[in-house]
Amino acid sequence: MTTTTGTTTPTSTTPGATTPSPAPPLLGVSHLALSAPDLPAARRFWTGTMGFEVTTDTPHLLFVVHWPSRVAIAVTDHEATVRGPFDERRTGLDHVALAVPDADALEDWRQRLVADDVPHSAVVDSGAGLHLNLRAPGGVPVELYVMDAATAAAFGLDHPHEGHAHGPAGSTP
Template sequence: MPALEAVSHLSLTVSDPERSAEFYNRVLGTETVFKTKVDTCQLLIVARPGVMIALRDHPEPASQTFDPARIGLDHVAFAIPSRADLEAWHTGLEADGVSCSAIEASPFGLHLNLKDPDGIAIELFVSEPA
């Protein structure tokens, strides 16, 4: 098979794209780079170097809440370069009033977990095996 270089973007179904864009821009440091209406759906794209997230709603969503146990997305994980950077993220999230977990170690690395306004699980991850 030909090479895959990286994930191009994420596309998330959210209840309020404007609210979600504000959250991602404030918490992850993205900025809104595109906004349109497609039929009755709103689409916003937020981005920063290496990360692009499409946020869209649907006129009749199957459910009003995110559930990681449902078939589909369990969580979104972003790679963080070092333990020091992850600690800085943790400090910044807490200072901004964003509810998040403590930094947790696993055999795979270090994890910091939070949720967006719709409860979509977000993980900040350092590949630093214990």
């Protein structure tokens, strides 16, 4: 739309809403990057409790990978400037949800969190699956989640897509 001053303003508030061609390919999530005020505590949590392996450890950046799931997480203290706890009520990240294959594995996680003295919720059936919630150091919410088949189907995750080896737990190629 052209205004009386000759400038052009967008007609849609949704970027890309009128893009006519298909998007270039994506392979998935490369990594999550989280801010935390205490990198040693983050390292203990992500490696000790969650079972990730450190691949990079510098004074202000920790990079960890969970090889079986190929989940990669970068944790930074932004040159020791991160202050205060995470607040999911602000614009940005709400939580990190990590997929768990079934209820038995979720119970194994619950027991591990108890053993490591990590505060967490009870296992809850949300109607979309089973989950429990906890917080990583710095306060980032982490959800361990077993998605039910109906929710996976509603999200389009009940079958593999071209280029993917498998779908969610319980799905078949």
